[in-house]
Amino acid sequence: MDGRRVHVIERDLAEPDRIVGELLQPGGYLKLIELGLQDCVEEIDSQRVYGYALFKDGKDTRLSYPLEKFHSDVSGRSFHNGRFIQRMREKAASLPNVQLEQGTVTSLLEENGTIKGVQYKTKTGQELTAYAPLTIVCDGCFSNLRRSLCIPKVDVPSCFVGLVLENCNLPYANHGHVVLADPSPILFYPISSTEVRCLVDVPGQKVPSISNGEMAKYLKTVVAPQIPPQIYDSFVAAVDKGNIRTMPNRSMPAAPHPTPGALLMGDAFNMRHPLTGGGMTVALSDIVVLRDLLKPLRDLNDSVTLCKYLESFYTLRKPVASTINTLAG
Known part of the structure; x- marks a missing residue:
């Protein structure tokens, strides 16, 4: 949205079929609004979620989300994960400065300790490279690329x-x-x-x-x-x-190795037990934090200075991320 050129390389652009990432908490929906993406939960038969019901030993009780202060549109949303992902992809692809491409990233390109971009294979098996001043790695819980960017203790x-x-x-x-x-x-x-x-x-x-x-x-x-x-x-x-x-449930603390030219996001970076359905809220909150950090920077080419600057990302994400991670644990 800030007029930057973005090259998105996704392993598979077909609609995913997963049993997780189906519940977005109201906090996550608020982040979608901040990102201008709230229409991604429209037209997919998504359901509003107003709270939780708890059952134990034959007794039950209901806990409502405290939504009184918010616009009536604000609530949790639950849906088919794949339908939501496809809406997000359509939205990204509709932006003139975004190039969305199917390809499998095989490795990060590194030069003197700085990540310069990625090497990837297209659908047809062609080996290509893509260069960028900032490579955001978000290849999920089975990440092949995080080794050099964090301590992957899962x-x-x-x-x-x-x-x-x-x-x-x-x-x-x-x-x-x-x-x-x-x-x-x-x-x-x-x-x-x-x-x-x-x-x-x-x-x-x-x-x-x-x-x-x-x-x-x-x-x-x-x-x-x-x-x-x-x-x-x-x-x-x-x-x-x-x-x-x-599906195995995974948790992994955020233990980054700050690396010039790259940043790790999403489940590749930090996971919590999915019981409380907080994963997408953490991811979207992290995206808002990163967007706000990058907003004043026109030029991302000084990788060492950018890396030092982006270390504040790890502090700024904590109030939301550590709260949700702790609750999930």
């Missing part, structure tokens, strides 16, 4: 098992549902007008096998008896349908 406390419940009426409409179950929590939240995402937290790194039926058995015998009775049938039907997916 903890995997548990796994999420994901299901989609169809035409299921949650006990509290437009709320996230957290069941404080044994041995660990279960989440439910709407991702469209007809679908509810269920995420079951399974502690440890080994989950029951999906292929031999162990997982279905675990979900029916251990998990199902602990969920609210009104959604029991939809849950069992979703298990029987069999589209069960798993």
